[in-house]
Amino acid sequence: MKRHPLVEPFWRSQAHFCAGSLPVDLSPELKAGVAAHVAATIELRKGETLIHTGMPYQHIYLVTGGAFKSVQLGEDGQSQVISFHWPREFMGLGGFSRRSHTTDLVALTTPALVCEFPIHAFDARTTVASPLLALLLEYVSEGLAQAEYDQFMLGSLSATQKISSFFLQTQHKLRRAGMNADVFELPMTREEIGSYLGLTMETVSRLLTHLRVHGVAEVDKKWVRILRADILHAWQVDGDERFLGHRPGPVLGAGHCDFRKDAA
């Protein structure tokens, strides 16, 4: 991987570059405060691993270009993709307690770009910059909320619902990254999509032809054109009766109901 330590043309300085990839709804002061801590910008090529599970927890990363996958490793040799990362997203946020990285981070494109932040910049002992800590807290918390939804998806949705959910999520991430969300190139293989959704490569392939046949999307190799996002929304909720018949899954009748009486 290519590390760019310090000297750079002016308007291409790391801080400036990184600040441009921070979330949009952020005060200029905070953007500057965050960007000031960039340790390096790193460029990877497809297939290269930025972080291995278990490595000492020294940096977190902001995607500034391309795309990445997070991979959770099982005890033997299995592994599963647990999320895809697009520009403006932070990666590697699960290690603040265990002090080591909890997933592999692998580049899906050439090039793939990240800004590297030393976590000691957020250490309570070395900084009084509470606003930065609070900001980081929000990002980690958002990652948790996203992971909770993914749990729901994996446990309760049918294959058709999962694919619909995947494309809608991808569209959302592409928009946030400032990219075209209607015509785009998937940076990951069918197998990686399947791993993320808890399905096999073959099932993903069949689902994609299903989308094509029903005019929901054009799919040619890695290129996708979303034609009917409305149908995706409908299928995400209802599934599609006519294909791989929807699986209602373990549905639970919402936490019983409220409390019965408010003692004292």
Place this chain on the structure above:
Amino acid sequence: MKRHPLVEPFWRSQAHFCAGSLPVDLSPELKAGVAAHVAATIELRKGETLIHTGMPYQHIYLVTGGAFKSVQLGEDGQSQVISFHWPREFMGLGGFSRRSHTTDLVALTTPALVCEFPIHAFDARTTVASPLLALLLEYVSEGLAQAEYDQFMLGSLSATQKISSFFLQTQHKLRRAGMNADVFELPMTREEIGSYLGLTMETVSRLLTHLRVHGVAEVDKKWVRILRADILHAWQVDGDERFLGHRPGPVLGAGHCDFRKDAA
């Protein structure tokens, strides 16, 4: 729910009570610092809902007694249990970005106890207490790491592996709570276990009899005695060839491999 606002017998003060349920590996100063922010202790009864999804994000909760479930709600009416919470665990950590609660929190026992912390105590604008923020960051990050593992479990493990994983996780949580991890009472129904594992009630029931038949655990109604944790560990990794034949699941060959060459 029963709220205990302030006055209490001395050694039963909220702060003291709460501090006793904080993680063990915490400096006394931090414990005191955290405990000082307790707004109230709340007592719930089985089935009562502490928090509804979407409620304004004003508090987070530390379990001090009993048990809870977090429930993720789908767009229509489906719902899924995404985690169980035992004493010494924080709940409701997924809302710092969206400013609203992301799950329902429901009591599973009578009584069920929590300490309530106002999130403005961790607000960067109202506090300079960076150490508290950093601590909170660790808890949220740990929750994220746990959710990532749950994703792996839901997507890659067979039913037998899931049940084994569930019991080992429960043992771990019971130990951390200072309770007996070999003989205990499950506070949740089969259906709730199934929801968490992405299985049906019936499958969970069959898996439990399977554990009983193979001498791995005694299971009588809600009471469980773990006899062979070693077998649980083995089944968590390998599955059990002889039962609901193990499903290898979508296994991915670990992020290709390393990077090929380190440019410059």
Place this chain on the structure above:
DNA sequence: CGGTCGCTTGATAATCGTCAATTGATGTGG
């Protein structure tokens, strides 16, 4: 005592995984 709830067990079936063959794209070496 009747009714509901949680649990168990059995029979059946379906969603999706497995296995296999084929094609096209990519890349490498001779």
Place this chain on the structure above:
DNA sequence: CCACATCAATTGACGATTATCAAGCGACCG
């Protein structure tokens, strides 16, 4: 530059893990 190998993707046939449907049973509660 082409043969060859490898990989990604598609499609079909088949099978299995697990869901669904159904019945029964004990416990708890009003």
